[in-house]
Amino acid sequence: MKKRKNTPPYIMLAPSVVLMCGLVFYPILVTFTYSLQQMKLTEPQNDKIVGFKNYQMILADSNFWYSFLNSIIILVGVVILTVVIGIAFAMLLNVNTKIKGVLTAAAIIPWALPPIVNGVMWRWIFHPSYGFLNRLLLRCELIEEPVQWLSNRFSVILIVALVVAWRNIPFCAIVLLSALQGIPSHIYESAAIDGSSTGQMFRKITLPLLMPSLGIVVTSTSINAINVFDEIVSLSGYGDVSKTLMMDAYLRTFNFLDYGAGSAITYIIMIFAGILGLLYIRNLYREVNYL
Amino acid sequence: MKRKRTAGSRIGYTAAVVLFIVFCLGPILWSFIMSITPQSEMMGEVTTFFPENPTFGNYKKLLLDTEQQALLYRRGIGNSMKAALLSLLIGIPMAVLCAYPMSRLKFKGSVVMRNVLLFTMAIPVFATIIPLYKLYISLRLLNNLAGLVLVYITSFLPMTVWLLISYFDTLPQELEEAAYVDGGSKFYVMLKIILPVSYPIIFAASLIVFLQTWNQFQIPLILAPGHETKPIAVVASEFVTKSTVDYGLMNAGGIIALIPPAIIAIVFRKFLIQGIAGGSTKG
Numbered sequence: 001m002k003k004r005k006n007t008p009p010y011i012m013l014a015p016s017v018v019l020m021c022g023l024v025f026y027p028i029l030v031t032f033t034y035s036l037q038q039m040k041l042t043e044p045q046n047d048k049i050v051g052f053k054n055y056q057m058i059l060a061d062s063n064f065w066y067s068f069l070n071s072i073i074i075l076v077g078v079v080i081l082t083v084v085i086g087i088a089f090a091m092l093l094n095v096n097t098k099i100k101g102v103l104t105a106a107a108i109i110p111w112a113l114p115p116i117v118n119g120v121m122w123r124w125i126f127h128p129s130y131g132f133l134n135r136l137l138l139r140c141e142l143i144e145e146p147v148q149w150l151s152n153r154f155s156v157i158l159i160v161a162l163v164v165a166w167r168n169i170p171f172c173a174i175v176l177l178s179a180l181q182g183i184p185s186h187i188y189e190s191a192a193i194d195g196s197s198t199g200q201m202f203r204k205i206t207l208p209l210l211m212p213s214l215g216i217v218v219t220s221t222s223i224n225a226i227n228v229f230d231e232i233v234s235l236s237g238y239g240d241v242s243k244t245l246m247m248d249a250y251l252r253t254f255n256f257l258d259y260g261a262g263s264a265i266t267y268i269i270m271i272f273a274g275i276l277g278l279l280y281i282r283n284l285y286r287e288v289n290y291l
Numbered sequence: 292m293k294r295k296r297t298a299g300s301r302i303g304y305t306a307a308v309v310l311f312i313v314f315c316l317g318p319i320l321w322s323f324i325m326s327i328t329p330q331s332e333m334m335g336e337v338t339t340f341f342p343e344n345p346t347f348g349n350y351k352k353l354l355l356d357t358e359q360q361a362l363l364y365r366r367g368i369g370n371s372m373k374a375a376l377l378s379l380l381i382g383i384p385m386a387v388l389c390a391y392p393m394s395r396l397k398f399k400g401s402v403v404m405r406n407v408l409l410f411t412m413a414i415p416v417f418a419t420i421i422p423l424y425k426l427y428i429s430l431r432l433l434n435n436l437a438g439l440v441l442v443y444i445t446s447f448l449p450m451t452v453w454l455l456i457s458y459f460d461t462l463p464q465e466l467e468e469a470a471y472v473d474g475g476s477k478f479y480v481m482l483k484i485i486l487p488v489s490y491p492i493i494f495a496a497s498l499i500v501f502l503q504t505w506n507q508f509q510i511p512l513i514l515a516p517g518h519e520t521k522p523i524a525v526v527a528s529e530f531v532t533k534s535t536v537d538y539g540l541m542n543a544g545g546i547i548a549l550i551p552p553a554i555i556a557i558v559f560r561k562f563l564i565q566g567i568a569g570g571s572t573k574g
Contacts (some may be wrong), residue, residue, distance in 0.1 A: 019444065020445055023445045027420075104560050106315045110313065113549045113553065177568075233528055270414060
């Protein structure tokens with residue numbers, strides 16, 4: 001390209017840069033300064049800079065570790081469910097049939113819906129007295145009493161993981177599907193000539209070639225899983241049982257009006273999200289090379 | 292992939308398709324059934340799966356009634372629509388203006404900017420919301436539609452810009468060169484040469500922006516607590532968290548809220564799939 005004056009790029013970028021700086025990057029820095037202060041709306045006269053005291057207080061709080069464990073279980077659950085079911089869906093959508101259009105539409109719907117409404121709908125699958133699952137189990141006489149799915153800590157967070165996965169699976173399936181379609185068929189043909197079984201082809205060809213896309217899917221799903229909030233609200237409200245790190249940050253800030261501690265937890269979440277973000281960038285830049 | 296069709300593989304395939312559909316659409320169908328079940332049939336020891344006297348009373352109530360709850364519900368729908376359209380009108384031109392130079396023009400700092408952009412996608416909205424909340428209170432922007440929309444735009448700008456960049460990156464350099472030789476300005480070239488061939492991805496980005504705005508919950512929960520801006524997602528959640536006992540109404544409220552995104556997903560699935568797959572590649 002010829003050498004030209006370099007003003008146009010900067011003018012075009014200006015609106016986005018200004019908005020992002022004003023409403024994203026600057027507030028992120030301010031949040032950090034909040035996290036170093038004692039800042040409770042309930043006792044504004046005591047506001048002062050306390051260094052890393054908020055962080056120390058949080059890390060010594062068993063509440064934090066409770067939420068932390070919930071978040072980790074949700075993260076692992078979401079990733080496993082999304083990847084396993086996502087691969088299965090991608091392979092299903094890769095089969096050429098007349099109903100392909102219907103299947104794609106069905107696959108993409110959960111991704112498009114409001115997460116808060118997803119939680120509301122799934123609540124009625126697991127509701128103790130009006131839920132579908134208990135009715136089915138009672139009908140089949142597999143249980144005698146309705147199971148309280150939404151009151152037990154671990155069953156609630158596993159249900160949250162399932163509902164979050166439900167919304168992430170379409171993304172996973174579509175990304176993997178486009179990767180599957182990019183694998184040249186001659187690779188499978190030569191493998192078939194060499195006498196490989198379907199299972200061998202999946203393990204030796206499909207899976208390795210899907211790895212770069214899986215990297216993207218896993219990191220972006222993890223980012224979503226760390227930030228989950230909406231589904232928790234609609235499945236179990238703002239209660240303590242199913243509290244995650246994000247919910248903890250929200251409650252400390254907007255219920256207990258402790259901005260300092262809320263900001264500190266937010267920064268702890270950001271460290272996790274930031275690591276995942278770096279992995280995401282690395283995965284995105286990794287090239288796929290076919291033979 | 293070509294495979295021999297045996298009876299076994301056919302049954303296996305059919306079973307897989309059925310499971311797939313049940314998993315994707317089952318919860319929606321069940322919620323719909325709940326929404327047409329009269330309150331009287333819901334109480335007590337029920338183990339049936341379909342109401343004896345289905346009724347659309349809950350839908351009528353939410354869409355036509357003049358009582359407070361229904362009025363607030365419809366207001367929520369209107370608020371979400373307004374927010375979504377405003378986000379599109381401001382957000383998409385901004386994203387295009389940002390993505391074009393980052394993909395097609397060489398300037399200092401473009402690589403750094405790309406990485407910052409990607410990294411920003413990982414940052415939770417909550418990291419910005421506490422100062423924004425304080426700022427919005429002091430600027431009297433709480434419950435202000437434009438103020439809310441600006442925050443929405445920043446929350447999905449990185450993703451939208453990335454989507455456009457990865458598409459622009461695939462266009463051949465020669466496209467613009469002829470226009471530059473003729474002396475066209477960069478803005479003119481973008482408008483007349485690049486945009487016309489990019490409409491599918493711009494359309495996909497617009498759909499995604501619409502869906503994302505419609506689905507927002509955490510941001511408006513904090514920045515739009517008043518009825519004048521509260522979107523449908525927050526209104527629908529209050530049916531659950533404020534312990535309404537009318538479960539049929541709760542489900543109808545959810546079902547209506549998911550009709551616009553579901554229609555978009557069904558009608559424009561090809562564009563959306565292109566958008567989803569496109570944004571996840573290096574381009």
